[in-house]
Amino acid sequence: MIIWKNILKNVAFLDEESLEKAQQSLSLYFKLNGICPSPYEENLDYCIDPWPMVLSVDDWMEIRVGVEQRMSAWRRFLKDLYFEKSIFKDKVIPFEPFLSSDQYRRECVGLEPPGGEYFYIYSCEVAKEENGKWVVLRDEMEQPRNLMLSEEIRKGLKEALPQLFEGLEIMPLTGLPERMLEASSQNLSDDNNSQIAIVAATAEDWEAAILARRMGIPMFLPSDLVVLQGKLYAKTLSGLEPINILFRRLPDCLLDPIATRCGAQEGIAGLFWCLRKATLRLINAAGCGVTTDPLLQSYGSKMIRYYLGEKPLLNSLPTYPAYDPDVFSLFLDSLQDYFLKDRNGHSVALEKLLGKDDKTISRFDCRSLVIQKKPRLKKFPSFYRTTLSHKPAALVLFGVVKNGKPELLPIMFGKVIADMTFQDKNQLAFYKDIWLLQENSWTFPNVNACVNVSVRSRIAPLSRVAESMYWMGRYLTRSMQLNHMLLTVRSFGDEAMKGESEDAFQNLFSEVLGYFVILSTSFHSIGSKDFSTLFSSFFTGTDWYDSVVSCISKCYENGRKIRDSLPPEVWVALSSLFFSLQTQPHVKSSINYDQSLNEFSIGSDRLLAIINEHLLRNELWKFFQIGTFYEKGKFTLHLIKLCTKITEKKEALFRGFFLQVVMEWILKLTSALYAYRSLYHYPFSPKNLIELLLFDRQFPRSISFCLRQIEAMLQFTERIQNISQKPLSFVRYMVAKLKRWADEIGSNQEKDIENIIQFKQKIGEIEKEFYEFHSLLSDEYLTHQSTYEHVAVDEGKYVTD
Amino acid sequence: MKFSISHRTEYVYTAAALESFSELRCHPQNCIRQTVLSHEMILSPSVPIYFYTDYFGNKTSFFSIPFKHNRLIVETKSIVLTHPYPDPLGGVNLSVSEALIIYGFERFELFDFLLPSKYISLLSETKELSSKIFQREKPLIEALLELNQFIHQFLSYAPGTTDISTSVSDLLKLRKGVCQDYSHLMIAVLRSTGIPARYVSGYIEPIKEESSLKQPIGVATHAWVEVYLPNKKWVGFDPTNNTVEGEYHIQIAVGRDYDDVAPLRGIFKGYHGQELNVAIQVERV
Structure with missing residues (x-):
């Protein structure tokens, strides 16, 4: 009773207004953490109901025993289905609907998964009926989804409404990834070199990324994997790394383009070869897709009786095949009591299927549809669409099979079923937190205990990840350079660009901007216009060309692709910078330029600091740094070229005061003003400036410094076998060449102006080498092709029989 | 009757394929109607060939070529003895x-x-x-x-x-x-x-x-x-x-x-486009 008093005390202050606020901050939390229901639709958000549902221990016990019984029956069924088929032969359940189903995979018949277990992870949806009995709405074994949602809802709710949790001991929801890892690595052979990985259909799959991070395993895309001699390998920078256990986030039909006949772009060609040779443990095993069939799920009770000889503790929803004309006419007579679903559990709208007279079925294959009875569910308080009301809710639960024993974990979240007709697994639902409270003598099971898994090992980074990291470095630096340029222009003021030297300034300005790729229309309009035009093109421009906003979006996109490799702090800093720019007003007049520019400076510096702090010991950071210094070097090179161009000009204008202004400008653009002043005297000399930007070993934007940094970053390749060292040798060559040139100039101090003309040609050479280096880096490390060409295959003629 | 069968399939890719994976069903089966006296399969580029029996009982061979190649040639040579099967439809007098x-x-x-x-x-x-x-x-x-x-x-x-x-x-x-x-x-x-x-x-x-x-x-x-x-x-x-x-x-x-x-089913990674040449010879020996 004390617990309930505490809960009542905690919720007493919650009115609709504060709940709405909590809901908004919950969506913000989800957005910043990049959690969205579909990896393909970024703008789709999860809707979270901040009002938690309290589950009593009695209810939990009832569910746990019932679901574990169900899991045992499913284990036996899957093995039976792909081997003996005794349940069909004994006529316990009809075979026609299942053996004719598309999800019944003939290629899995007689294919025993290594370890003998078909599923290790299980998920189901249960709900309480009005009569107080729990009913199973759905089972999921093919590729359970939303595994990390419960944890994220709890975290978000704790951030949004911390008062709600005061003085309560609520079952913590952490520990699912660890349990999954423990269950899946059971009964491994003595081979200790097992490597676990996760494969996701797209790199933007947030959940796979979080799972991979939490489990400490790499995440791959199907294109990162290759099958050789019946074994699965990942293509990494240092060659092929074998994979023994694979968590899949792909449905059965997209596993192998040859065996399951999916498109060549999807799936891993030859995966079934590994399964046939039993060199790979797929989690969950291929063939589990058949269990998503609602019709098969409705036979759960019969399976329990047949396989376990027990009385079923939980019922499932009565479901009938729609191809039976009697069943279908019955359904049409009492539409309000039934759902029409396809064999994957998706709701089907009746209107699409019916002909004119409403009773004939037009143009659809009844074989693929089922009719399911609507349950009458108990309602729970929920905050649904800005009002507090009572709505039916279902529980989504997760279980693991460990050493052949099913175990339902006390990890769950709630799903508000607002409209029973849309009880669909893919329909956008309202989710809520579930509280399991410590009551009476019952204590929490120890789900957070450390698990002992000995199979983790480090894998060298993938070229795909290195590539994204490299581009993140480049885009972040580019955006910072753009921002810095705008700040510099701002510091000169609008007046500086007007007056006598206006045209010359315009020219100069166009030259500087020539480095950045912008819309040709905005390029021509820059100039005599005011700062607002400049700002709207180079800061807020949202085209695919360079602007601060678009550079950061590209940086964010690259980050999204490699979320599993980014520490959460880096990810949150990146997404908050991205979203802060997304919400910037794009209005010209009212905007406070200085504030926006300064805010971005602070935000980007912070992001950089966080990246440097959290990724310092990581090989990926090296690629980030290579990108950063490459970009810095290229920009400096551009300004040096500009400097030589101006010095060449013979007009009087470029000799006097204006030249000094231009020099100062270039120095400010590269943040080199103070460095220059500490080395040389006034007035600015083009030669000194060029020398500083080219050869200075300490100045962090000089070409020499950038090249040395890149060299240092690439030195790790010397330690790894099989990895190409071409880029490193090339950078070393560039550094040596630069040094020789610096020495030459040092010995020819007298010839001043002539040297600058000579510079031009050599700078052109360096620029060319920069491009060459980029293509070399791309070829060697950043594309998939080059990493696995060295596989040795025995020569000879293979005669069979 | 004794037959000598040669079956040559050649794929020429428009640009080199980076890797390919193929499954073949061109292995004559031993059954009541026929005996396979010899069967030989030659691949170019030459890589090891593996076998399995598929769901329908067909002997299926497959191979992966994990390196760049411009063409793929699969050549099978078999000698098969077919047996006479007198009156296959006899003895079934049912409506x-x-x-x-x-x-x-x-x-x-x-x-x-x-x-x-x-x-x-x-x-x-x-x-x-x-x-x-x-x-x-x-x-x-x-x-x-x-x-x-x-x-x-x-x-x-x-x-x-x-x-x-x-x-x-x-x-x-x-x-x-x-x-x-x-x-x-x-x-x-x-x-x-x-x-x-x-x-x-x-x-x-x-x-x-x-x-x-x-x-x-x-x-x-x-x-x-x-x-x-x-x-x-x-x-x-x-x-x-x-x-x-x-x-x-x-x-x-x-x-x-x-x-x-399907006699040959495969995928390759590379640029779109390929040319297929097939030559089959069935001769009585």
Whole structure:
């Protein structure tokens, strides 16, 4: 009773207004953490109901025993289905609907998964009926989804409404990834070199990324994997790394383009070869897709009786095949009591299927549809669409099979079923937190205990990840350079660009901007216009060309692709910078330029600091740094070229005061003003400036410094076998060449102006080498092709029989 | 009869393929009708070949080429001895309705061959045809031969008019096709009746005096139909040639339809575009 008093005390202050606020901050939390229901639709958000549902221990016990019984029956069924088929032969359940189903995979018949277990992870949806009995709405074994949602809802709710949790001991929801890892690595052979990985259909799959991070395993895309001699390998920078256990986030039909006949772009060609040779443990095993069939799920009770000889503790929803004309006419007579679903559990709208007279079925294959009875569910308080009301809710639960024993974990979240007709697994639902409270003598099971898994090992980074990291470095630096340029222009003021030297300034300005790729229309309009035009093109421009906003979006996109490799702090800093720019007003007049520019400076510096702090010991950071210094070097090179161009000009204008202004400008653009002043005297000399930007070993934007940094970053390749060292040798060559040139100039101090003309040609050479280096880096490390060409295959003629 | 078969498939890629993976079903099967005396497979580029037996019992070979290659050549050479099979249709004196009752007892085992499949859909038109030919009192064998003849006359042999994806309903409109289409249509009618039927891929030696061929079909692989008879035997019918499977038919694989027995199925990573050259020789030795 004390617990309930505490809960009542905690919720007493919650009115609709504060709940709405909590809901908004919950969506913000989800957005910043990049959690969205579909990896393909970024703008789709999860809707979270901040009002938690309290589950009593009695209810939990009832569910746990019932679901574990169900899991045992499913284990036996899957093995039976792909081997003996005794349940069909004994006529316990009809075979026609299942053996004719598309999800019944003939290629899995007689294919025993290594370890003998078909599923290790299980998920189901249960709900309480009005009569107080729990009913199973759905089972999921093919590729359970939303595994990390419960944890994220709890975290978000704790951030949004911390008062709600005061003085309560609520079952913590952490520990699912660890349990999954423990269950899946059971009964491994003595081979200790097992490597676990996760494969996701797209790199933007947030959940796979979080799972991979939490489990400490790499995440791959199907294109990162290759099958050789019946074994699965990942293509990494240092060659092929074998994979023994694979968590899949792909449905059965997209596993192998040859065996399951999916498109060549999807799936891993030859995966079934590994399964046939039993060199790979797929989690969950291929063939589990058949269990998503609602019709098969409705036979759960019969399976329990047949396989376990027990009385079923939980019922499932009565479901009938729609191809039976009697069943279908019955359904049409009492539409309000039934759902029409396809064999994957998706709701089907009746209107699409019916002909004119409403009773004939037009143009659809009844074989693929089922009719399911609507349950009458108990309602729970929920905050649904800005009002507090009572709505039916279902529980989504997760279980693991460990050493052949099913175990339902006390990890769950709630799903508000607002409209029973849309009880669909893919329909956008309202989710809520579930509280399991410590009551009476019952204590929490120890789900957070450390698990002992000995199979983790480090894998060298993938070229795909290195590539994204490299581009993140480049885009972040580019955006910072753009921002810095705008700040510099701002510091000169609008007046500086007007007056006598206006045209010359315009020219100069166009030259500087020539480095950045912008819309040709905005390029021509820059100039005599005011700062607002400049700002709207180079800061807020949202085209695919360079602007601060678009550079950061590209940086964010690259980050999204490699979320599993980014520490959460880096990810949150990146997404908050991205979203802060997304919400910037794009209005010209009212905007406070200085504030926006300064805010971005602070935000980007912070992001950089966080990246440097959290990724310092990581090989990926090296690629980030290579990108950063490459970009810095290229920009400096551009300004040096500009400097030589101006010095060449013979007009009087470029000799006097204006030249000094231009020099100062270039120095400010590269943040080199103070460095220059500490080395040389006034007035600015083009030669000194060029020398500083080219050869200075300490100045962090000089070409020499950038090249040395890149060299240092690439030195790790010397330690790894099989990895190409071409880029490193090339950078070393560039550094040596630069040094020789610096020495030459040092010995020819007298010839001043002539040297600058000579510079031009050599700078052109360096620029060319920069491009060459980029293509070399791309070829060697950043594309998939080059990493696995060295596989040795025995020569000879293979005669069979 | 003893046959020497050589089958050469060559893929030339427009740009080098980075890697490829292929599955082959061109290994003649040892069965009651034939004995494989020798079989040899040569690959270029040469990589190890692996085997497994697929769901339908076909010997399937597969290989992966994990490096850059410009072309892929698969060459198989087999020597097969086919045995005479006197009176394959003898001893079945049942009417269609009696046979259907017997099939009912084995429905579970034969279920795969009673269902529609990827390329064979059961339509109202095929149902109509089946009710026309398979009248309940008619002897089963007579009806089967009648169907074989009907399909042979209904479609005209016209290479190039259809492809793999041509559906049964298109065939009924087109009334043209190749051996694969003849077989698909015949299977559709058989399954609409409730008679288990499967698709057979193989080779055939064109012998003009024995078959009523309109043109030689020895230049490519052949396809025909096997029907499960109530005496628990699969017997082949060749609707393209309006015959029963004979000594000049050499079986490779069986399945529900073409999709299950495609001779070469593979994927490669690289630029889109490839050229295919196939050369087949079936000679009596």
